[in-house]
Amino acid sequence: MSGCTGCLISFADTYEKLLDILGAVDLAYATTLADSATKVTETEDKIIIERVYPEEVDIALVEGSICLDDPHALELMKEVREKSKVVVSLGSCAVTGGVTRFGRGGQNPQPTHTAFVPVSEVVKVDFALPGCPPSTDAIVKFVMAALEGDTDYLEMYADFVKYKDAGGENLVKQVISQGLCMGCGTCTSACQMRAVSMQDGKPDIRLEFCISCGSCVLQCPRIRMPKSKGLLEV
Amino acid sequence: MTKPIGDYIEIISARSTDMEILKKSQDGGIVTAAYIYGLENGLLDGVIVADTTEGFKPMPKIAKTKEEVLSARGTKYSLSPNMSLVKDAVKEHALEKLGFVGTPCQVIAMKKMMQYPIAFRGTVNNIGLVIGIFCMENFPYNGMKTLIEEYAGVKMNDVLKTDIGKGKLFVYPKDGGEPIAIPIKETAPFEQKSCHVCMDYTSEYADFATGSVGSPDGWSTVIVRNKRGKNFIDKMIAAGKLETKPLDMESKFGFAMIEKLSTDKKTKNAKEIEHRIEMGLPVPY
Numbered sequence: 001m002s003g004c005t006g007c008l009i010s011f012a013d014t015y016e017k018l019l020d021i022l023g024a025v026d027l028a029y030a031t032t033l034a035d036s037a038t039k040v041t042e043t044e045d046k047i048i049i050e051r052v053y054p055e056e057v058d059i060a061l062v063e064g065s066i067c068l069d070d071p072h073a074l075e076l077m078k079e080v081r082e083k084s085k086v087v088v089s090l091g092s093c094a095v096t097g098g099v100t101r102f103g104r105g106g107q108n109p110q111p112t113h114t115a116f117v118p119v120s121e122v123v124k125v126d127f128a129l130p131g132c133p134p135s136t137d138a139i140v141k142f143v144m145a146a147l148e149g150d151t152d153y154l155e156m157y158a159d160f161v162k163y164k165d166a167g168g169e170n171l172v173k174q175v176i177s178q179g180l181c182m183g184c185g186t187c188t189s190a191c192q193m194r195a196v197s198m199q200d201g202k203p204d205i206r207l208e209f210c211i212s213c214g215s216c217v218l219q220c221p222r223i224r225m226p227k228s229k230g231l232l233e234v
Numbered sequence: 235m236t237k238p239i240g241d242y243i244e245i246i247s248a249r250s251t252d253m254e255i256l257k258k259s260q261d262g263g264i265v266t267a268a269y270i271y272g273l274e275n276g277l278l279d280g281v282i283v284a285d286t287t288e289g290f291k292p293m294p295k296i297a298k299t300k301e302e303v304l305s306a307r308g309t310k311y312s313l314s315p316n317m318s319l320v321k322d323a324v325k326e327h328a329l330e331k332l333g334f335v336g337t338p339c340q341v342i343a344m345k346k347m348m349q350y351p352i353a354f355r356g357t358v359n360n361i362g363l364v365i366g367i368f369c370m371e372n373f374p375y376n377g378m379k380t381l382i383e384e385y386a387g388v389k390m391n392d393v394l395k396t397d398i399g400k401g402k403l404f405v406y407p408k409d410g411g412e413p414i415a416i417p418i419k420e421t422a423p424f425e426q427k428s429c430h431v432c433m434d435y436t437s438e439y440a441d442f443a444t445g446s447v448g449s450p451d452g453w454s455t456v457i458v459r460n461k462r463g464k465n466f467i468d469k470m471i472a473a474g475k476l477e478t479k480p481l482d483m484e485s486k487f488g489f490a491m492i493e494k495l496s497t498d499k500k501t502k503n504a505k506e507i508e509h510r511i512e513m514g515l516p517v518p519y
Contacts, residue, residue: 010355129352130352131352131353134352135351135352135353135354135355135356135357136355136356137351137354137355137356137357137358138350138351138352138354141349141350141351153349156350174516178515178516179427179428179515180428180431180516180517180518181428182313182337182339182372182426182428182429182432183313183315183372183374183426184315184316184317184318184336184337184339184340184343185294185315185316185317185318185319185340186317186318186320186343186346186347188315188317188318189317189318189319189320189321189322189347189353189354190321190347190352190353190354191353192353198315198318200313200374200375200376201312201313201314201315201374201375202313213353215352215353216353218350218352218353219343219346219347219350219352219353219354221339221342221343221346221518222339222428222518223518224518224519225342225346225518225519226342226345226346226349226350228438228439230349231342231345231349231439232241232439232459232460233460
């Protein structure tokens with residue numbers, strides 16, 4: 001959808017683990033990585049190149065936000081939902097809108113394209129992995145857990161679907177103002193925009209830098225605790 | 235409710251064999267000794283410490299030498315956002331075996347990061363050791379400042395170290411005068427409120443956890459929780475860096491005290507969580 005393909009690069013950047021993943025799945029539709037979905041039809045006067053979204057897909061990783069000014073994007077997204085068992089928003093643009101929604105700066109796909117919404121506003125989404133981009137390590141862990149059906153692990157991401165505008169503001173409203181912040185500093189480390197600094201042990205957020213990528217919200221242990229299972233493993 | 239002090243492999247009393255470490259440490263100097271041993275033997279290539287800056291304000295710092303670790307030793311009863319330096323340590327300082335120490339909540343934050351490293355690319359495998367400390371509650375800087383300046387009458391810049399033990403908070407002035415004791419009952423109103431939803435006293439998810447409770451003066455209790463923690467502690471003992479003895483399992487000041495305090499914290503904070511839910515306030519879930 002509308003994005004920079006950074007999440008796909010993060011996915012492909014898993015080196016030898018990508019081979020593990022590719023060994024376990026059949027990559028049916030990834031137009032940047034493989035052209036198996038491309039169908040070329042030659043007629044007398046022209047060549048038609050179509051991308052055909054396959055039937056009965058198990059997991060669809062959707063990258064980028066949905067541009068409402070682009071009917072094709074909406075149609076494709078609906079088709080993906082209908083033909084896929086599980087739809088995953090991969091990356092901040094898909095989860096919250098990210099830079100396409102909160103940090104626009106004249107890089108529209110087309111001059112008339114200005115309206116972007118998260119995937120979950122258009123279709124039902126099962127899992128949301130924020131991050132700009134989500135780290136390679138996190139994507140591998142997610143895909144492996146999905147293959148193994150580790151629902152305990154996946155629950156964190158299933159729950160994150162509801163954070164359609166997760167950003168620095170959530171830290172203020174949901175953690176600091178609610179008396180839950182204990183000042184661990186994870187948000188400061190997590191922020192790729194360096195918009196979060198620690199003042200007297202509490203995060204201070206420069207909202208003008210925030211692109212609402214949702215990393216700090218997902219990473220915060222005081223919004224959502226991890227399941228204790230497996231925490232002792234290294 | 236789970237076991238009061240979490241899963242563990244072994245539990246011992248220990249102290250550093252280095253007099254220089256023991257001079258300024260709270261008890262057995264376990265964290266300082268582990269860091270220095272790790273740095274000097276290549277098990278760690280950098281560590282995050284809670285240093286003290288102007289006005290006795292804790293500030294996390296990345297330390298790579300024995301001197302840097304020594305200058306930061308001792309317990310600080312105020313907020314030091316140690317997690318805030320993790321990414322810098324791995325990315326900017328290019329550390330591959332980072333040592334981390336934190337309160338139970340920071341250890342949970344670290345473990346959550348390691349399981350869901352969304353914003354932490356290439357970081358998880360570079361965490362070399364996670365040490366947890368025992369923690370009942372913490373004080374925000376301004377709460378601590380009020381206690382020390384108004385109650386103990388010592389300016390923040392004149393504080394050498396602080397120490398909690400025997401139901402009192404001790405403030406040691408730099409001029410070498412007698413420590414001023416503040417009863418814990420008096421300090422309670424200055425506690426950080428967000429600590430009251432925490433259900434972890436003994437850093438249940440650290441590689442090993444350490445604290446003064448359960449061991450005699452000058453010694454620390456060490457709870458070894460996983461293989462990595464066990465390897466590290468065993469190596470330290472073999473190298474003569476730690477002196478150990480079995481934990482007191484008999485009297486009420488040994489193992490029983492750790493269990494009691496942990497259970498107390500869990501019972502008290504479970505009530506607070508319940509209360510928050512009744513009031514319609516969010517709780518970490």
